[in-house]
Amino acid sequence: MGWQSRTRTLQVFDTELTADTVEWCPIPQWAHVLACGTYQQLLEGDDKQRTEGSAAPSRIGRLYLFDCNPQSSFIPPLTESQRIDTAAILDLKWCHVPISERPLLGMATASGEIQLYKLIEAQQGSSGLECELSTDLGPDRLALSLDWSTGQGESSDVRVVSSDSTGSLTLLSLGEADLTAVCQWKAHEYEAWISAFSYWDTQTVYSGGDDSKLKGWDLRMGCSSPTFTSKRHTMGVCSIHSNPHREHILATGSYDENVLLWDGRNIKQPLSETAVGGGVWRLKWHPSQEHLLLAACMHNDFQILYCQKALADVLQPQPITGKQPHKLIHRLTLWII
Template sequence: MENLSENIQTLFSYDTELSADSVEWCPHEPHQNVFVCANYQLEEKRDDHLESTVVHRTRKGRVLLFSITADNGLKLHETVNCPAVLDQKWCHERVNDSSHLGVVNANKEVTIFKLNVEGTSLETATTCNVDSDESETLVLSLDWSTGIYQSNEPEIICSDSKGNIHLLHLCGDSLQLIDTWNAHKFEAWIAAFYYWNTNIIFSGGDDSMFLKFDKRVGNQPVSRNRSHGAGVTSIHSNKSKEFIVATGSYDEYVRIWDTRNMKSEMSSIKMPGTLWRLKWDPFLQTHLLAACMLGGVHILNVQDIERMKIVGSYYEHKNIAYGADWCYSNKEFCDNFDGPGSSILGTCSFYDHLLCISKFDGIDVK
């Protein structure tokens, strides 16, 4: 039997000090060797009084900006302190010639950063608070509308711990909240655009519901799917294959959907652990990178949708593997680093605050 762990070899590892939950590579040349890793740390302070004990909780975060090169290895350029980060995504295309990073946090905020020309620093462009309620709200996920269609005024969709979905519009350095609606009974773990038609928005929640919305007809879902056996945690539209969307769930299954028939999935595969993040590869969109929490990180070959199979496994993360992303750099760049393989991955895990950069041998990258 093939040892799938041999297909992924570690290049660098790094102790992020605080719990790590997200890795995202910049998609734009010449900074495709640049990435961010985010932290989420819950700190508790106890105040003991004569009659009671009060526990004060602070959700602390950071965004760490790194690069990798053959000469300098893994290099930390900047640490941005902020409220605890739940998710972050680079805008797929440049906005007004700048690389933009969207970050959502535990303080009800969506913040947009710009990467400087040298790729060594993040500048805060704008921040929007999505909830005026005094109770705690964690913004859990975000996605940009630019998976296929470039825009200098893109939209952002995000989800929160109250089950709400928020639609925002970036215009210049102004981020405006356009609409908010309640979608799920419990946490809305994920919201994502259908890249082929960004009027279509998907969401997944802890109520096990996979919902499809159409902005043109209001805020009620146009389809409700109950196929997932537990919370829906990840949704990613395929930018090369129209109608194809992947979902991941706490029920340990990856499912592939045809948006023309949302009653049941095209195919599914049981993974070695509960899903948190799914990412189509940025090259041909034939492989999925899956962060499976306590079950490791894995790569699925989805060229034949009916016969999906795991082709790479990574078990360096001994704790909850939340973050996973593909580096956009080509094979020529990857060849500068030791070992076989034509693609580079970034992954991170939570309580052991471990960031790993590795090399995958098993995908055709030009």
Template sequence: MSNEQSHRYILTDSVVLEECPDTVEKVPDEKSNMFICGTYELLEQTSESTPAHLMNRKGSVYLFSVENGKLEQHSVIATEAILDSKWRSAKTENHMFGTADAVGAVNIYKLSSGDATDGTYHMSMISSISAVKEGLALSIDWSVNGSSIACSGSNGSLSINSLSPSSTQQVCSWHAHDAEVWITSHDIWDENILYSGADDCKFRGWDLRSKKPTFTNSSHDAGVCSLQCNPLSPHTIASGSYDEKVRIWDTRSIRRSPQCEVNAKGGVWRIKWHKQRKDMMVVASMYGGFDVFDFTNIGNPVSNTSFNVANGSLGYGVDWLYDDAESIASCTFYDKKLFVGTLEKC
């Protein structure tokens, strides 16, 4: 991999939140400058023997926008501790998002605007379901048509949960891995395929019609934490692992070697492909902060830039903010900071 950096990161604003932030997700509207940020705070425990899913925690979901490079908070909801959040990308009248929380629930929220004259926005829960029995809900992902949401759990499970106007119901659940399933992701090019990655170092595909694995890939040297299909390139999916590598796969030959692999500066917790440039990706690399990679030359990917790496805090949440500009929101866990910045060519 080339180490030549073609961009530099310019921090434009940051805020300190009350709890530790770990998810950042932009509203799926190319004209919107809003995003949510989920938080996770582990509280003092009454007993050292308390099971993980029963530990005392708290969290919040914040709604922010970026105005002239500055963060503006619109609203916040107190919740259980949040481990993942995703917007429903299907074209609907109302924007909706889901969260995965530390008591095993998948929660569905609606975003609505206030009075037309005041420019305010509000988040409200419309349904919730206990998706993970005796475990934490670790990851969620909406189906392409937005009719259901997949959830992965710390108990090794995957589940599919269908959405109606006023409720969420579990369609099915199955044992997928013999360890925590850190990540699940739909194949946005094939509605019948769901992917999962777990602490057993395995990356699997699932046929949703049979709930049987289509493949098991054991190439990763540590737990698989992140998966995302490229929204602009069919048959392309990226995986991220605690082994500090990002791998790019062709889904038609996923049992073979990856198309390429690159070293991040820490465990790869989240991967976000650019919304308009099919070869660009931003990565949350835990203790390594954040990296931007350019895969235009798949045989020689370029590290565009790294940022927020000096404070030693975990880089967990990250997303591109604008479809037509290189603006990024990110968060670091232990110091409770939320950042917004831009990429500029060197």
């Protein structure tokens, strides 16, 4: 049996553009900091974002930074500390460890760039972001996702993997003053929606694409062919997250509206399959409870999957949140569960 959680809305913030990625800083000292990325496709004839006589971007975005203080019962817990207008943002991920003693936020943009922002102390104790490094993945492509190799807190040989709209993956190495492409390869026939490290073996990378395929890659063996290809999902694979608490456990989500749990040692058959009633844009394991998995579902709000039985007994995880129809998408909502 699943639980029925009691959720209530604490605050709603109008992001104006579509909010498609939100990330709490995973480093304890800065765990009160929240980043939110937005995306908007400009339609032909939409002149509000254009200036006369200039070439306008077809996709625009905005990066928001918030500080959270849930102590007061009278003041909204989220306070906007910064906003940065930019190209459309497809993904955000914080590095799991400080770099040069500061948190680092990675951003994948519609301009084909991976940008890294350093978190700094701004005025009156609030937080701010400052662009540190950026690199271009190549011409005529959108950067669609990124992930860090630091999920187990490993701070040596920090790397980033990114996927893009040409179906390619790019492995990047973070140096003291640069972000350098180590290799780039064609991984999927169509858009490579998602790329992710195995946090337990950072020589292993997973990817998912609009060709409905989930693939694994061993970086030690080169990238000419995957170590496995699964066609278990029936539509584009758009979310992958390695469980940071349980070795070999992997969660994947797809436009086919299903969340699959896998044992990475046997990709022939998933451990479980759960229908969540909406395309699974992002998945996130709970930072401290290994059996809780959050799914951001297109057209069906969010679901929290209780996976304890699935991990222990190969049984199906159960949703524990009541769904609320998601009709307003230009907003950031803070929930208490």
